[in-house]
Amino acid sequence: MPYPQFPKDFYFGAATAAFQIEGGWNEDGKGLSTWDTFMHAPRYTQHLRAAEFAVDAYHNFQIDLDLMVEMKQNAYRFSIAWARVLPEGRVGLVHKVNAKGLDYYNRLVDALLEKGITPFVTIFHWDMPQALEDVCGGFIGRDGATYYADYAEVVVKALGDRVKYWITLNEPWEHAMFGHFLGEHAPGKRNPWAYFRVAHHELLAHGLAVERIRALVPDAQVGITLSQFPVYPTKDTPKNRAAAHFADLFVNRFYLDGLYRGVYPESLWKRLWPFTPPIRPGDMDVITRPTDFLGVNYYSPMFAYHDWRIPFFQAWIERTTPPGTEYIEDEILGAGPYPVGIYELATRYRDEYGNPAVYITENGTKADDQVEQDAEGHITRVRDPYRQRYLELYLAQLARAIRDGADIRGYFVWSLMDLNEWVFGYTYPMGLIYVDHETQERATKDSGYWYRDLIEHQVAK
Numbered sequence: 001m002p003y004p005q006f007p008k009d010f011y012f013g014a015a016t017a018a019f020q021i022e023g024g025w026n027e028d029g030k031g032l033s034t035w036d037t038f039m040h041a042p043r044y045t046q047h048l049r050a051a052e053f054a055v056d057a058y059h060n061f062q063i064d065l066d067l068m069v070e071m072k073q074n075a076y077r078f079s080i081a082w083a084r085v086l087p088e089g090r091v092g093l094v095h096k097v098n099a100k101g102l103d104y105y106n107r108l109v110d111a112l113l114e115k116g117i118t119p120f121v122t123i124f125h126w127d128m129p130q131a132l133e134d135v136c137g138g139f140i141g142r143d144g145a146t147y148y149a150d151y152a153e154v155v156v157k158a159l160g161d162r163v164k165y166w167i168t169l170n171e172p173w174e175h176a177m178f179g180h181f182l183g184e185h186a187p188g189k190r191n192p193w194a195y196f197r198v199a200h201h202e203l204l205a206h207g208l209a210v211e212r213i214r215a216l217v218p219d220a221q222v223g224i225t226l227s228q229f230p231v232y233p234t235k236d237t238p239k240n241r242a243a244a245h246f247a248d249l250f251v252n253r254f255y256l257d258g259l260y261r262g263v264y265p266e267s268l269w270k271r272l273w274p275f276t277p278p279i280r281p282g283d284m285d286v287i288t289r290p291t292d293f294l295g296v297n298y299y300s301p302m303f304a305y306h307d308w309r310i311p312f313f314q315a316w317i318e319r320t321t322p323p324g325t326e327y328i329e330d331e332i333l334g335a336g337p338y339p340v341g342i343y344e345l346a347t348r349y350r351d352e353y354g355n356p357a358v359y360i361t362e363n364g365t366k367a368d369d370q371v372e373q374d375a376e377g378h379i380t381r382v383r384d385p386y387r388q389r390y391l392e393l394y395l396a397q398l399a400r401a402i403r404d405g406a407d408i409r410g411y412f413v414w415s416l417m418d419l420n421e422w423v424f425g426y427t428y429p430m431g432l433i434y435v436d437h438e439t440q441e442r443a444t445k446d447s448g449y450w451y452r453d454l455i456e457h458q459v460a461k
């Protein structure tokens, strides 16, 4: 398969998040996050080391940075741990900045720039300071949005002379949904009222931060990262089609319309009226502050069906491809993944949201990695044909979307290295770099070398 071609100045990178890689969970003055608290519950004992130590990036980021260079990546997306910088989540006379925490990110940014790698910094990737959870329920409280903007200001003041790409939030839908509606993520709440408050306050937080970042760094490129899903009916019936439409409003358009049109989809509230969040006059003006790009995390589509038993929603959403509706049949991938989805999303933004600049800030897959070792037990090769094929097909669809006029500026594989996948700990490896979690030995997987070759084979434009 020839290497798909991308525009001049395209960013090819990989992504991570603080809680998933740093470790050092209680070191050098760091405060606790809700994820630290959540993963210390007895039911997650088997993943405690993953939560506390992750892949030790707090002590050694150089090892992964060198491998990024070897792969020819020119951008790196990572996130800041709010509680490492502001142990109590807030800043003021009483609540201080943790200089050691900030220093870690200063060193990381300097090291990246020295190697010619452009940093893309996510300011919030789900790890809410526990202190703020205690004070105002994180983003359940409206104050959470202001505290977030203050925190963003601290970070941007410190790094904004060198960092130009700022991502305010990562996947607000997941943070609200899994953390506050389904209770599967920190802080483990199960409350539809909390869900909509969090969703709205996160967008408010985003808008407030956009203003502050621009004031501090006039040439900053600011955006937000949303998880996005093409939604289909499980079986093509009128009721299931209506369910899919509703699910699309709920997971995608709530955020897109809020950000780009200044209004949440009216028909959402027709059905979910009891859960309408407190939207104050002026909120939507803040939320629609112009951004420079949209970050999109795409993995797979969703499938919806009508179910009258589900109060208010009357619809249910699934992630697994229902039998009989497979979209590709690939020798290596089988029928699960849906690469065309990346094309569908990109062209949706082109056609319906004014063709904003888009960065694919996450895309990737778990795979059955086969590790080969020498007599001393050192890793000699990691074969992951499934991941390589996945990347080939998704990137081919992305290049097609660009040819068809979508303004895509960069692509980040999730993830740079095998890391701590939240409640799944080390059991969900998605990296381009294999990590032996006992020895910390790293090895670039075959897919990582394929990614390097793709980058190297870009024809000069």
Ligand code: IFM
Pocket (backbone or CB within 6 Å): 017, 020, 171, 297, 362, 414, 421, 422
């Ligand atoms: O690991 C997560 C990441 O933190 C957010 N997006 C999805 C990834 C894979 O599940």
